[in-house]
Amino acid sequence: MEKDQQTPGDKPADPPVQSVLHEVRTAENSAAHLLPKLQSMKESNPNLKLLDVGSGSGTISVSFAKLIPDGHVIGIDVNPKILPRAQAVAEMAGVKNIEFQQGSVYELPFADETFDVTFCHQVLVHIGNPWDALREMLRVTKRGGVVAAREGDYETECVWPEVPELRRFHKLVADIMSAGGGSPTAGRQLVSWALKAGAERSQITLSYSSWSYNTPSERNICAQGLCGPLRGGSLRERALKFGLGAEDDFEVMAKAWEEWAITEDASLAMVHGEILVQKLP
Amino acid sequence: MEKDQQTPGDKPADPPVQSVLHEVRTAENSAAHLLPKLQSMKESNPNLKLLDVGSGSGTISVSFAKLIPDGHVIGIDVNPKILPRAQAVAEMAGVKNIEFQQGSVYELPFADETFDVTFCHQVLVHIGNPWDALREMLRVTKRGGVVAAREGDYETECVWPEVPELRRFHKLVADIMSAGGGSPTAGRQLVSWALKAGAERSQITLSYSSWSYNTPSERNICAQGLCGPLRGGSLRERALKFGLGAEDDFEVMAKAWEEWAITEDASLAMVHGEILVQKLP
Numbered sequence: 001m002e003k004d005q006q007t008p009g010d011k012p013a014d015p016p017v018q019s020v021l022h023e024v025r026t027a028e029n030s031a032a033h034l035l036p037k038l039q040s041m042k043e044s045n046p047n048l049k050l051l052d053v054g055s056g057s058g059t060i061s062v063s064f065a066k067l068i069p070d071g072h073v074i075g076i077d078v079n080p081k082i083l084p085r086a087q088a089v090a091e092m093a094g095v096k097n098i099e100f101q102q103g104s105v106y107e108l109p110f111a112d113e114t115f116d117v118t119f120c121h122q123v124l125v126h127i128g129n130p131w132d133a134l135r136e137m138l139r140v141t142k143r144g145g146v147v148a149a150r151e152g153d154y155e156t157e158c159v160w161p162e163v164p165e166l167r168r169f170h171k172l173v174a175d176i177m178s179a180g181g182g183s184p185t186a187g188r189q190l191v192s193w194a195l196k197a198g199a200e201r202s203q204i205t206l207s208y209s210s211w212s213y214n215t216p217s218e219r220n221i222c223a224q225g226l227c228g229p230l231r232g233g234s235l236r237e238r239a240l241k242f243g244l245g246a247e248d249d250f251e252v253m254a255k256a257w258e259e260w261a262i263t264e265d266a267s268l269a270m271v272h273g274e275i276l277v278q279k280l281p
Numbered sequence: 282m283e284k285d286q287q288t289p290g291d292k293p294a295d296p297p298v299q300s301v302l303h304e305v306r307t308a309e310n311s312a313a314h315l316l317p318k319l320q321s322m323k324e325s326n327p328n329l330k331l332l333d334v335g336s337g338s339g340t341i342s343v344s345f346a347k348l349i350p351d352g353h354v355i356g357i358d359v360n361p362k363i364l365p366r367a368q369a370v371a372e373m374a375g376v377k378n379i380e381f382q383q384g385s386v387y388e389l390p391f392a393d394e395t396f397d398v399t400f401c402h403q404v405l406v407h408i409g410n411p412w413d414a415l416r417e418m419l420r421v422t423k424r425g426g427v428v429a430a431r432e433g434d435y436e437t438e439c440v441w442p443e444v445p446e447l448r449r450f451h452k453l454v455a456d457i458m459s460a461g462g463g464s465p466t467a468g469r470q471l472v473s474w475a476l477k478a479g480a481e482r483s484q485i486t487l488s489y490s491s492w493s494y495n496t497p498s499e500r501n502i503c504a505q506g507l508c509g510p511l512r513g514g515s516l517r518e519r520a521l522k523f524g525l526g527a528e529d530d531f532e533v534m535a536k537a538w539e540e541w542a543i544t545e546d547a548s549l550a551m552v553h554g555e556i557l558v559q560k561l562p
Contacts (some may be wrong), residue, residue: 156437158552160469188441192546201545208493208550264482265473269489271439271550 021225022056023089027063030121033207033274034148038067041116041146046070048116053105053137054078054123058086058098064119065090065098074115075100076108105133110140118147124193125151128181134197134277144281147194149274152211153187156271161263165249165256169226172245172253176235179242187273194277205276212269216261222268223261227254302506303337304370308344311402314488314555315429319348322397322427327351329397334386334418335359335404339367339379345400346371346379355396356381357389386414391421399428405474406432409462415478415558425562428475430555433492434468437552442544446530446537450507453526453534457516460523468554475558486557493550497542503549504542508535 027035042048048071052061055075065073075086075098086100103109105123118137124130137147154174159166174184183189187208194204213222229235230250239245260266308316323329329352333342336356346354356367361383371379384390386404399418405411418428435455440447455465464470468489475485494503510516511531520526541547 153439153550156439156550156552158434158437158466158469160466160473162466185439185441185443188439188548188550191548192441195546206495206548208491208495208548210489210491210552212489214487214489265476267469267472267487267489267554269434269437269469269552269554271437271491271552273548273550 020221020228023059024221025060025121027060027067030060030150031064031119031148032209033150033205034117034119034146034276035067037146037148037276038064038117042068042071045116047072049114050074050117050119051076051108051110051115051137051140053108053118053120053133055086055100056082058089058100060119060121061086061098061100062090062093062095065095066093069097071097071116073098076103076105078102078104106136108136108140112139113142113145114140116142116145118145119149121150122152124149124190125154125184125186126177126180126182130183130186130189131193131196134194134199138197138199138277138279141279143279145279147275147277147279149190150209150272151186151190153271153273154184156187157268158270159260159268160266161260163256163260165253166260168245168249169230169253169256172239173235175244176238176242179244180238187271190273190275194275199277203278203280205278207274209272209274210269211272212267214267219261219266219268223257226257230254230257301502301509304340305502306341306402308341308348311341311431312345312400312429313490314431314486315398315400315427315557316348318427318429318557319345319398323349323352326397328353330395331355331398331400332357332389332391332396332418332421334389334399334401334414336367336381337363339370339381341400341402342367342379342381343371343374343376346376347374350378352378352397354379357384357386359383359385387417389417389421393420394423394426395421397423397426399426400430402431403433405430405471406435406465406467407458407461407463411464411467411470412474412477415475415480419478419480419558419560422560424560426560428556428558428560430471431490431553432467432471434552434554435465437468438549439551440541440549441547442541444537444541446534447541449526449530450511450534450537453520454516456525457519457523460525461519468552471554471556475556480558484559484561486559488555490553490555491550492553493548495548500542500547500549504538507538511535511538 048068050073052075055061055077058075061075080102083100090098118141177184191206213219329349331354333356336342336358342356364381367381399422458465472487
């Protein structure tokens with residue numbers, strides 16, 4: 001199996017699923033473990049500087065910017081093609097205290113100790129050396145600041161009803177993640193990665209939360225978000241690149257997701273791991 | 282493989298893991314999806330009647346009783362041996378508006394439309410006909426009242442580090458659950474069971490949450506709670522009864538949990554499914 005394990009300086013591949021699924025994300029639903037800390041930091045310093053690593057289409061970054069109106073947010077993404085979308089999202093929200101730029105989590109283009117808060121969501125799950133990414137995030141964080149990460153644990157995904165096509169889809173995505181150097185069990189590994197990045201266990205707070213698609217509208221968003229990449233997007237491209245999955249099967253799997261979306265008792269849920277790493281003063 | 286699939290009137294077998302793990306449960310950590318609804322119901326009727334089905338050692342029932350001080354809680358459990366412990370838990374908490382009694386979820390000893398709220402936690406996961414249990418819970422619930430359930434989805438359990446002995450333990454517990462007529466994927470099936478019990482989809486609200494053991498003290502509770510039943514309790518007994526697992530391996534698995542408890546990056550998490558079923562007025 002081909003490996004595109006990233007090394008520092010490489011351009012990480014796009015995640016296997018790039019879609020509308022990303023734009024439902026906000027700080028409230030994707031960084032809840034950070035928000036109490038962010039609130040208490042804001043009370044002592046309203047001018048917080050926050051870095052959102054792997055900001056994608058920027059919906060999380062923009063909601064952070066709203067939470068710290070006297071602060072400043074930088075969203076950074078390795079993929080320059082996504083930056084105009086992020087800028088449009090910020091403009092539509094009327095948010096001014098934000099900017100987006102291109103860059104790799106392995107070589108953040110910032111001086112040491114620049115940010116009060118450095119955050120990433122669904123980034124470490126996709127890359128080969130997540131501990132190097134966390135070390136770099138710690139580097140650009142001020143002493144007394146905090147690094148926060150939230151990453152899915154794809155192997156915990158549970159889908160109902162149990163349908164063979166959806167099981168094959170699950171395996172396909174896990175195989176693409178692994179072939180791309182990522183970790184389908186990222187969520188559970190965050191503490192071990194933070195330790196490897198140089199943090200002490202006493203600096204790290206771990207929690208878990210779940211993400212799910214339950215209601216008809218949520219299921220519709222989920223199915224849309226998966227069918228697009230299956231039928232002609234990054235997921236199909238990467239599957240073919242890595243020699244994973246039978247091409248004829250992609251349409252079968254997409255149809256199974258469409259059926260799932262209109263099934264009255266259908267749902268999908270997954271565990272996410274979350275860490276806060278308090279940088280020592 | 283022997284099956285002790287329950288039929289209405291049978292005495293359900295004890296869950297495979299009975300231990301200190303159960304006594305950390307409260308309404309706050311095990312019924313969070315119900316609490317906003319309970320609060321709004323209490324505002325219009327402080328004298329709520331709440332039934333906690335499968336109340337075990339009563340810690341959840343007692344915290345419900347504290348939340349509705351002008352209401353009344355009945356905890357019911359199929360296992361009469363656990364009732365003195367539940368009564369002691371209530372006495373230690375100084376809670377008076379509560380009583381415990383013996384009974385099966387398949388044949389609740391109450392008239393139709395007795396309770397405002399009927400709740401169960403980690404009950405349906407262990408029994409063979411969970412839809413019959415939900416139908417019975419709906420029967421004893423008043424029109425306009427609510428049935429609430431929260432059940433683990435054991436197949437989503439994620440444990441770090443990855444240790445072969447802990448993987449064997451996971452499989453052993455799943456096999457015991459299945460052999461006993463339960464469902465290791467209960468969490469994801471709650472809506473389908475409620476539909477089978479006669480509810481309409483529009484009456485059902487589904488959510489998911491996670492349960493985890495992360496900190497040293499949580500890991501210690503978890504390991505204690507698993508090692509006891511492995512070394513001489515219900516888990517060992519049921520494994521032997523069903524011809525599952527090698528007896529020599531129980532001590533090996535217990536030692537692996539003890540090692541896990543003192544491993545600095547260790548954790549365990551699992552998805553739980555949660556439903557509220559609003560009974561029509």
